[in-house]
Amino acid sequence: MAKKTRVSIAVVRRLPRYHRYLEELLKKGVKRISSKELSEIMNITASQIRQDLNVYGGFGQQGYGYNTEELYKKLSEIIGIGKTYNMIIIGAGNMGQALANYPNFEKYGFKIIGIFDRNPKMFGLKIRDVEIMDVDKIGEFVRHNRVDIAIICVPSENAQKVADKVVEMGIKAIWNFAPTDIDVPDDVVVENVHLSDSLLSICYRMNEDDLFKKLGKK
Amino acid sequence: MAKKTRVSIAVVRRLPRYHRYLEELLKKGVKRISSKELSEIMNITASQIRQDLNVYGGFGQQGYGYNTEELYKKLSEIIGIGKTYNMIIIGAGNMGQALANYPNFEKYGFKIIGIFDRNPKMFGLKIRDVEIMDVDKIGEFVRHNRVDIAIICVPSENAQKVADKVVEMGIKAIWNFAPTDIDVPDDVVVENVHLSDSLLSICYRMNEDDLFKKLGKK
Numbered sequence: 106m107a108k109k110t111r112v113s114i115a116v117v118r119r120l121p122r123y124h125r126y127l128e129e130l131l132k133k134g135v136k137r138i139s140s141k142e143l144s145e146i147m148n149i150t151a152s153q154i155r156q157d158l159n160v161y162g163g164f165g166q167q168g169y170g171y172n173t174e175e176l177y178k179k180l181s182e183i184i185g186i187g188k189t190y191n192m193i194i195i196g197a198g199n200m201g202q203a204l205a206n207y208p209n210f211e212k213y214g215f216k217i218i219g220i221f222d223r224n225p226k227m228f229g230l231k232i233r234d235v236e237i238m239d240v241d242k243i244g245e246f247v248r249h250n251r252v253d254i255a256i257i258c259v260p261s262e263n264a265q266k267v268a269d270k271v272v273e274m275g276i277k278a279i280w281n282f283a284p285t286d287i288d289v290p291d292d293v294v295v296e297n298v299h300l301s302d303s304l305l306s307i308c309y310r311m312n313e314d315d316l317f318k319k320l321g322k323k
Numbered sequence: 324m325a326k327k328t329r330v331s332i333a334v335v336r337r338l339p340r341y342h343r344y345l346e347e348l349l350k351k352g353v354k355r356i357s358s359k360e361l362s363e364i365m366n367i368t369a370s371q372i373r374q375d376l377n378v379y380g381g382f383g384q385q386g387y388g389y390n391t392e393e394l395y396k397k398l399s400e401i402i403g404i405g406k407t408y409n410m411i412i413i414g415a416g417n418m419g420q421a422l423a424n425y426p427n428f429e430k431y432g433f434k435i436i437g438i439f440d441r442n443p444k445m446f447g448l449k450i451r452d453v454e455i456m457d458v459d460k461i462g463e464f465v466r467h468n469r470v471d472i473a474i475i476c477v478p479s480e481n482a483q484k485v486a487d488k489v490v491e492m493g494i495k496a497i498w499n500f501a502p503t504d505i506d507v508p509d510d511v512v513v514e515n516v517h518l519s520d521s522l523l524s525i526c527y528r529m530n531e532d533d534l535f536k537k538l539g540k541k
Contacts, residue, residue, distance in 0.1 A: 106366065111531055111540075121523035125502070148324065161538065184523050185530030203421035209502060209519050213526075254525060278529050280522065284343070284427060294528040296521055301427050303514055304498065305339035305402050307472060308431075310512040311496050312403030313329055320379065322329075 106288070107295040116157050120184055122147065123157070127177040139170035189214045191251050192280075195267050196258035197222035197237050200282050204256060205232040215254070219246050247274045254278040261285040324506070325513040334375055338402055340365065341375070345395040357388035407432045409469050410498075413485050414476035415440035415455050418500050422474060423450040433472070437464050465492045472496040479503040486513075 110117050126147055130138060144151040158164055161183050164176050181187060192210075194201045197220050205220055220232060221240040230237045238246065246252075255271040257264055257279060264283035271279060278294040281287055284301050328335050344365055348356060362369040376382055379401050382394050399405060410428075412419045415438050423438055438450060439458040448455045456464065464470075473489040475482055475497060482501035489497060496512040499505055502519050 108528060110528055111535055117524050117527055118520070120527055121517070121520035122504075124523065125517075125520065129503075161534075183534060184527045185534070186523070186526065190526065190529075199421040199424040203417040204518075206417040207518065210522060213519070213523065215522060215526075253529070278525050280525055285347075286340075294525055296525045296528075298516070298518070298521055299339070299343075300422075300425065300516070301431070302336070302339035302343065303516055304428060304433060305342065305404070305431065306335050307496050307498055307512055307514045308404065308408065308433075309335055309338055309402045310326060310328055310514075311408075311471070316379075316401060316403070317329055 106291050107293055108291055112160055116160065119149065119157055120180065123154075124177065124180045124184060124186075127173055127180060130173050131177055135173050137170050138173055143171070186213050189216055190253040191216055191218045192254040192256055193217070193219040193221065193243070193246070193252050194256045194258060195221045195240065195243070195271070196260075196283075197224075197227055197232075198258060201256070201258035202232060204258065204282075205235060217256075218250055218252070219243075221246075243270065244274060247271075247276065252276050254280055256280045256282065257287070258282045324509050325511055326509055330378055334378065337367065337375055338398065341372075342395065342398045342402060342404075345391055345398060348391050349395055353391050355388050356391055361389070404431050407434055408471040409434055409436045410472040410474055411435070411437040411439060411461070411464070411470050412474045412476060413439045413458065413461070413489070414478075414501075415442075415445055415450075416476060419474070419476035420450060422476065422500075423453065435474075436468055436470070437461075439464075461488065462492060465489075465494065470494050472498055474498045474500065475505070476500045 126143065140151040140154045144154055155163065161179070164171060164179055192215055194205055194217060197205070201220065205217055217235050220235050220237045221243050222237055223240045225239070227237045228239055255276045255278070257267050259267050261283050264281065264285050265287050268279060268281070268287040268289055272289050272293055277292065279287070279289065281295055281297045284299055286297060287295060289295055344361065358369040358372045362372055373381065379397070382389060382397050410433055412423055412435060419438065423435055435453050438453055438455045439461055440455055441458045443457070445455045446457055471494070473494045473496070475485055477485050479501050482499065482503050483505050486497060486499070486505040486507055490507050490511055495510065497505070497507065497514070499513055499515045502517055504515060505513060507513055
């Protein structure tokens with residue numbers, strides 16, 4: 106089973122969101138913000154915000170609110186932004202290519218240093234200066250380069266095999282875009298982005314009122 | 324504020340996951356499964372599974388477990404799979420193109436019927452037989468075609484404007500890939516896929532042990 110978090114997964118999900126909102130506020134020149142104001146723009150209760158931040162020491166002054174820049178920096182530290190993280194993409198299909206082209210990751214220090222596929226026609230092609238290599242050469246690549254995160258963009262049926270391989274090579278974090286869950290030892294971080302699940306949850310929410318009517322619930 | 328769900332968002336997130344696991348089981352020829360077995364493969368407690376399904380009537384027979392195919396069909400009904408949903412993509416950059424190329428959505432009835440961009444060089448190009456059109460023509464397109472879901476893949480700074488526009492045209496569901504939250508009226512479903520948030524949560528989880536050591540917590 107993948108690595109567990111010390112705080113609830115809900116808190117883990119909110120941390121990047123706080124960070125994102127504070128970045129927006131900083132861009133707008135907002136120097137100070139109360140937990141009440143932050144609560145209103147983020148749609149989270151003020152007490153939830155205080156509770157979340159208290160896990161890491163709390164940073165507001167009663168009655169004065171938060172210094173935006175200070176809180177932003179603290180959140181960056183909490184999340185671990187500021188170092189460089191090397192990533193490889195496995196599977197250079199549509200999703201792999203889209204991620205390789207995504208410029209937003211670099212600003213937080215996430216660098217794609219290798220892309221791998223099993224299609225020989227792709228070997229040697231480059232996406233934003235990063236070469237697509239033979240998937241059989243991952244082992245060699247990882248021995249010569251520090252890789253922090255493996256991004257899995259292969260079809261479902263190969264996802265577990267690829268995951269096993271990257272775990273065996275000592276990579277401790279996997280960002281999984283294959284539409285299936287993967288098993289890893291409990292010192293490995295796995296984050297799934299299951300787009301079909303996300304779409305089906307929209308589907309459910311569009312139909313929920315009708316469903317409850319049919320079920321005879323208001 | 325976007326449309327609220329009648330059940331907790333955690334339940335909404337689990338429904339597509341149940342559906343996915345049952346589909347896998349069906350493919351493997353598993354005809355019957357107990358909530359305990361399902362619980363083990365899905366890493367959810369058996370009582371959670373029973374509780375989730377009870378919202379919609381419950382479907383297992385005490386001691387006999389679930390009929391896989393029946394439960395799969397029931398979950399499809401609950402989620403609303405089986406109808407056709409028409410989608411448009413706004414923003415034909417990397418992410419928009421990757422989604423347009425994603426074959427997995429169609430099997431559940433989600434069909435991309437239009438792609439829009441503001442770059443004239445793209446007008447007339449096709450992705451899997453769907454034409455890229457001028458974003459200014461969305462209004463006209465929506466008047467002549469039923470659109471159920473708008474997929475927003477534009478940069479942050481344009482996301483709210485685009486969301487306002489699609490809401491104004493009467494579209495009731497938005498799948499938002501722009502790295503920013505959007506405001507919509509409370510009869511509109513919004514599902515955000517914030518990839519940077521997802522990546523930052525990996526980052527946090529990789530660093531959490533060190534962070535708690537620094538904070539002096541075990």
